[in-house]
Structures are given as C-alpha cells and as structure tokens.
Amino acid sequence: MRRKIVTSLFLAISLCVTSYADSFEQIKAISPEGYSELPQGVFVEGVLVSDYTSLNMGENPQVAWNQVDTHVNYCTAYIQSEDGTSGFRLLFDGLYDNRFPRFSKVRIDLGGCVVNHETAPERYTISGVVSSKVTVLQEDVSVGRNVTISALTDKDLFTYVTVPNVEFASKEGSYTNVNEYMVQKSALNAFTKPSNLECVDVAGVYVKDNEGEALFLPVNTSCY
Secondary structure, eight states: OOOOEEEEEEOOOOOOSSOGGGHHHHHHHTOOSEEEEOOTTOEEEEEEOOOTTOSSSSOOOEEETTEEOTHHHHHEEEEEOTTSSOEEEEEESSTTTOOOOTTOEEEEEOTTOEEEEETTTTEEEEEEEOGGGEEEEESSOOOOEEOOGGGOOGGGTTSEEEEEEEEEOOTTSOSSOSOTTTBOOBTTBOOOOOGGGOOBOEEEEEEEETTSOEEEEEEEGGGO
C-alpha cells in the first residue's frame, strides 16, 4: 500500500542602503553571472529556513572517486525574504559558524563575501559568511507556502515551500534506486563494506502528487 506524505523541501533563503526589504533584488542586480565580490556595506535581511542539524542541506563535493567531503553539508544554509519570493544559498566559513535556529529572522553583513550567480536555472550562492556578521532579529518566524508540483518555478529555488498530498514513486520496487554498498555509511545505512567504497553521496528519488505531477529530488544518501 502506498503511503501518502506531506513533504517540505528547499527549492534546498538584502545591497541595503535604504531598505532591507529590497536587498535580495539589489544583491542580484549588482551580481553578474559568475563569481563577484560584494562591497562593504551590503547586507541581507531575511529568514533562515534551513536546519543545520540535517544531513540533507548541502551538495557535498566528490573530492576523489572514493571520498566525499561531507563538511560542506554542515556549512550550508538557506535564507529567504519574508514573503518567500526570493532566496539565497549561504556557505558559512565553518560548520560552527552555521548554528542559527531555523526560522530565525536575521540580518547578515555580506561585505567581502563572494556571490556565485549561476543560470539554467538561475540561482545565487553566497560564500564566506561568518557567525560574527549575523544578527538574530527574531526567532520562530512563520514562513512557507503550500504549492503543487506543477506550480513550482525556478523562482522558488532556495525558498521554503510545502507540497501536500505526495508519495514516493518507487518505479522499480525499491524505496531507493541506489546501491547501498556504495553510499555513505550512517545510522540509516549500516551496510558492511570496505571504507574505500563509500563514494556515492546523492541518490535520486521521484515524488508524485495527487495531480499526477512528479518531481525529481536528489537526496543525500546519509539521510536514508
């Protein structure tokens, strides 16, 4: 029997001279495609919608055929505008810099940080963030929108949305179409294997809603 679930996902978070509300769009406006450094006096204000304790926050790089740098996951956070119309991925300098509660409204001094503006789809990653430049303004801010899979667009990337009435579509009978022998060892994957075979970090799963639309999600294998 298929089990229906409700899932929340990140699609996955303001240059401020006069108004923090406009800062997401201002940062985008001064960040050409590729890498660029933000000048001093640039701030972003928004809501952190990530959970630093989760093993599914970041895209861990494959540094060798048999080695994954899982450190990146713990340095990754997402911040969005309060209305959920825009979001950035944040890469903190260290995992202990990324320790702010989920759904905290924060103001971050981004002077000297680097923006990576990518296209197809368009998205922005800001690296070099440190905890000393983060000010928590409010905790437990209510954010999030209910959307269907068909209503999702690239603008929803790095924002927090809830997609109701979904189920995992296991098209070949397996909950995860991945060789557990190759993925990262964890409490959820205690498969006995040589350490040099822990080389797969991400597995793809399909999520289907009650409208018949499907979404492909790459999920960190440590979460299984």
